[in-house]
Amino acid sequence: xxxxxxxxxxxxxxxxxxxxxxxxxxxxxxxxxxxxxxxxxxxxxxxxxxxxxxxxxxxxxxxxxxxxxxxxxxxxxxxxxxxxxxxxxxxxxxxxxxxxxxxxxxxxxxxxxxxxxxxxxxxxxxxxxxxxxxxxxxxxxxxxxxxxxxxxxxxxxxxxxxxxxxxxxxxxxxxxxxxxxxxxxxxxxxxxxxxxxxxxxxxxxxxxxxxxxxxxxxxxxxxxxxxxxxxxxxxxxxxxxxxxxxxxxxxxxxxxxxxxxxxxxxxxxxxxxxxxxxxxxx
Amino acid sequence: xxxxxxxxxxxxxxxxxxxxxxxxxxxxxxxxxxxxxxxxxxxxxxxxxxxxxxxxxxxxxxxxxxxxxxxxxxxxxxxxxxxxxxxxxxxxxxxxxxxxxxxxxxxxxxxxxxxxxxxxxxxxxxxxxxxxxxxxxxxxxxxxxxxxxxxxxxxxxxxxxxxxxxxxxxxxxxxxxxxxxxxxxxxxxxxxxxxxxxxxxxxxxxxxxxxxxxxxxxxxxxxxxxxxxxxxxxxxxxxxxxxxxxxxxxxxxxxxxxxxxxxxxxxxxxxxxxxxxxxxxxxxxxxxxxxxxxxxxxxxxxxxxxxxxxxxxxxxxxxxxxxxxxxxxxxxxxxxxxxxxxxxxxxxxxxxxxxxxxxxxxxxxxxxxxxxxxxxx
Numbered sequence: 001x002x003x004x005x006x007x008x009x010x011x012x013x014x015x016x017x018x019x020x021x022x023x024x025x026x027x028x029x030x031x032x033x034x035x036x037x038x039x040x041x042x043x044x045x046x047x048x049x050x051x052x053x054x055x056x057x058x059x060x061x062x063x064x065x066x067x068x069x070x071x072x073x074x075x076x077x078x079x080x081x082x083x084x085x086x087x088x089x090x091x092x093x094x095x096x097x098x099x100x101x102x103x104x105x106x107x108x109x110x111x112x113x114x115x116x117x118x119x120x121x122x123x124x125x126x127x128x129x130x131x132x133x134x135x136x137x138x139x140x141x142x143x144x145x146x147x148x149x150x151x152x153x154x155x156x157x158x159x160x161x162x163x164x165x166x167x168x169x170x171x172x173x174x175x176x177x178x179x180x181x182x183x184x185x186x187x188x189x190x191x192x193x194x195x196x197x198x199x200x201x202x203x204x205x206x207x208x209x210x211x212x213x214x215x216x217x218x219x220x221x222x223x224x225x226x227x228x229x230x231x232x233x234x235x236x237x238x239x240x241x242x243x244x245x246x247x248x249x250x251x252x253x254x255x256x257x258x259x260x261x262x263x264x265x266x267x268x269x270x271x272x273x274x275x276x277x278x279x280x281x282x
Numbered sequence: 283x284x285x286x287x288x289x290x291x292x293x294x295x296x297x298x299x300x301x302x303x304x305x306x307x308x309x310x311x312x313x314x315x316x317x318x319x320x321x322x323x324x325x326x327x328x329x330x331x332x333x334x335x336x337x338x339x340x341x342x343x344x345x346x347x348x349x350x351x352x353x354x355x356x357x358x359x360x361x362x363x364x365x366x367x368x369x370x371x372x373x374x375x376x377x378x379x380x381x382x383x384x385x386x387x388x389x390x391x392x393x394x395x396x397x398x399x400x401x402x403x404x405x406x407x408x409x410x411x412x413x414x415x416x417x418x419x420x421x422x423x424x425x426x427x428x429x430x431x432x433x434x435x436x437x438x439x440x441x442x443x444x445x446x447x448x449x450x451x452x453x454x455x456x457x458x459x460x461x462x463x464x465x466x467x468x469x470x471x472x473x474x475x476x477x478x479x480x481x482x483x484x485x486x487x488x489x490x491x492x493x494x495x496x497x498x499x500x501x502x503x504x505x506x507x508x509x510x511x512x513x514x515x516x517x518x519x520x521x522x523x524x525x526x527x528x529x530x531x532x533x534x535x536x537x538x539x540x541x542x543x544x545x546x547x548x549x550x551x552x553x554x555x556x557x558x559x560x561x562x563x564x565x566x567x568x569x570x571x572x573x574x575x576x577x578x579x580x581x582x583x584x585x586x587x588x589x590x591x592x593x594x595x596x597x598x599x600x601x602x603x604x605x606x607x608x609x610x611x612x613x614x615x616x617x618x619x620x621x622x623x624x625x626x627x628x629x630x631x632x633x634x635x636x637x638x639x640x641x642x643x644x645x646x647x648x649x650x651x652x653x654x655x656x657x658x659x
Contacts, residue, residue: 022514052499057345068503068514073496075348076505076515077341078371084338088345088353089496091329092303096349096497114341117334274324 009042016041016051018071026065028136030216030224032183032209033063036130039186040099041070043193055098057086059106062137062211063130066101080111083118086125094124094267099197104131104145108164112144119173119202123266126196126203129166132211140214151218166206171259176201178259182208184231185255195257201265208235208253283460288426288453289314289356291461292382292446293322295430296354300467301380302328303353305342307335307361310394311450312384315356336361340368343379348504350470350495352434354380359388359401362408369443370409371506373529376483376493378437378470380430382446384453385559387637396637397450399559399610405445406588412526414533416540417445417588421562423457428465429585435468436540440532441490447587449610451560451639473500483525484511489532533589541591544583547573551580553653554598555606556619558584560639565608568645577653587615595622604652608632608640628652 007015017023027033044054054072058064060079067074073096077085082100090098107115107129118125134152135141142152142159145166149158171178177199181189189207196203210216210227221227238256241249276282286294293315296304304319316332323330329346333339339355347353357365362383372379387393388400401408405417418433420426430446437444471492473480482502485491491511494500507515508522516522533540547569548554557565562583572579580602584591595618598605604627607616616631623629632648634640 021512052501053497055496068505071501073501074503075345075496076503076507078367078506081337081341081368084333084341085345087331087333087338088303088305088342088347089349091331091342092346092351092353093349093497113334114338117338270324270329274327277325278327 012045013038013041016045016071017069022068025069027062028213030210030212031062032132032207033066033130035183035186036063036128036189036207036209037066037069039190040066040101040128040193042190043197044099046190047194047197049097053096055086055089055096056101057082057089057098058101059103059111060137061103061106061135063101063103064106080106080109081114082106083111083114083125083127087118087121087123090123090125091267091270094271097197098125100125100127102127102129104129104133104166105135105143108144108166108169115170116173119170119175119204121266122174122176122202122263124200124202126193126199126205128193128196128205128207130207130209131166132209132215133163134211134215136211136214140218153214153218167204167254167258170204175204175259176261176263177203177257179204179257180206180208180253180255182231182235182255183210184228188255192257199260201263283458285456286423286459287314287456288420288423288448289384290318291423291426291459292356292430292448292453293318294461295427296380296434297322297326298465299352299431299434300469301352301354301434302326303343303346303351304328304355305331305333305339305346305353306355306357307333307339309336309358309361311386311453312356312358312382315382336364337367340365340372340379340381344368344372344375344377347377347379348496352378352438354382354434356382356384358384358386358394360391362401362404366409370411370413372443373409373413374506375504376441376491376529377443378441378493379443380433380437380446381443382430382448385447385449387635393637395450397560397610397639398635398637399449399561399614401447402587402609402611402614405447412530414442414530415445415588416440416442416586417447418585419447419558419587420452420585421559421583422452423455424459424461425585426452427459427461431465431467435466438470439468439490440536441470441493447559449559477501481511482513483509485528486511489535537589540586541589542585543591543594544585546581548580548582548598550578551602552578553604553606553649554580554582554602555608555645555649556582556584556595557608558587558615561608561610564640564642565645567642568649571642571646572649572653575650577649579649579653590615590618590622592622595619599623599626602627604628604630606630606632606645606648606652608645610634610640
């Protein structure tokens, strides 16, 4: 049998996008969400999952517009709540592959409670948080990941609050899989999303991204490219970090897989309970 | 015949109506429903989740419903307030589900273990924006069962959230009930077209567009943004107008089918008591006692409070000298009576907000005063 022709990267993207229906998209030039969307699509394609079984769920914000553009079962929910919606979908039909696309404001501010409890519950979801350190859609307000001292439209004198480290937060809350990638490292990002997608349990991927229009302009980045270079210069792969002197890691973000544990998965436990009850064993 | 509690009857009704998903958060006085569902659902292959709050509970319910399962949650005032956000989402996205709100005293934490009917307006207008609402109010333990089944059927049929609004007395009261051997169960309509022709919000040929479950080949988009017939966000004025009006259209068209009221002695009634929930039980007792004493009193038990039974009240206003509306609040549904009656007859509220139920005696006294020849007009 003839092997189907490999799609080239551009054909692959077109294959998975609702290109006739919903384009042009809403994202600004230089934004990191498009790169992330590409990585997510390539990851799902390489995992060879039937797209009828893929559900993409998002909250509110720039990143959360992603489900509009991709040809899966797509659910654009309320602000901060996508993990809770996704939890219902996954438990109701564990055979579906549920991926949550969210942002730092969505998942760490208004949705912070749902995030930590999902880590603890360990239901098999993949959460991709595109962290641009600001509220982009509403015009550049400070978010829980805006670094201390940086400028936002609601922190014109510099943000007093310390930023959340989302990977520390989720690892601390007991997530089975935690990884950090960056838009600058798009190929590594795809691999991390694939690992998260294949992980049986709650998997969280933080994507260090750039918002040139708000965060960049407020904080004196001259161009989106300069922001990408910032990502390159301020991240260290976790494997390389092991061989680096602690003082050289000061202020750097670790990328790669930061936590990977095997815990009992919620839907499997639940299905076992149903089977045991049916067999009269409880 | 079995001795059963209201909350227990709600859980039983939900299971018999085919509910297979429940997500909830404990709150007095609805907790028994959550507890019973956690035990019973896995026995029938259903799923139960205790979520981190009521916001997440309704979110999970909506997610589960989108995969095709009949889904519900149960809460009380403070939790119902938190649910308003995702309740609006369910109205907007037209996802069937049942929300049970066992009413306790408010505002705020209020009276967790005492009854109230203070959430009547919140159940109608609690979430932002224009939207329809179907709200049912049981007045007995049997009602708790029957109306739960009905609420789930209405949700599936009309593709929208439905609210069951018992008060704390009805939910915690135990009564002897004989449950029906069999109940009619309505399942939501599945699409009749192949995926490439499917529009999840196309109501141009039908009043309620069929809803395809996620994972069955219909890869459609769902959003809380105002959307076009395919489900994608729109800012086209004509599409926005259609989207907002169509939510209401199905309610208008099927109003008579949705509204269910029980009428007793209305034909010659001079004074009519219109009530819902536990007040309807007191009202019924009061009206029967009044009849025994020679007063021409009648009684309406509003099992559907929203949509409101305007037509019936208009007719009653033509013949009755007064309509008494007893409520365990400062007067909420009575405003609808004022609107329907338009001054054609007297509308007399009885209001009680001390955490106790309105007694038959209280209502009887008002009937006697109004129905007595020479009584106040």
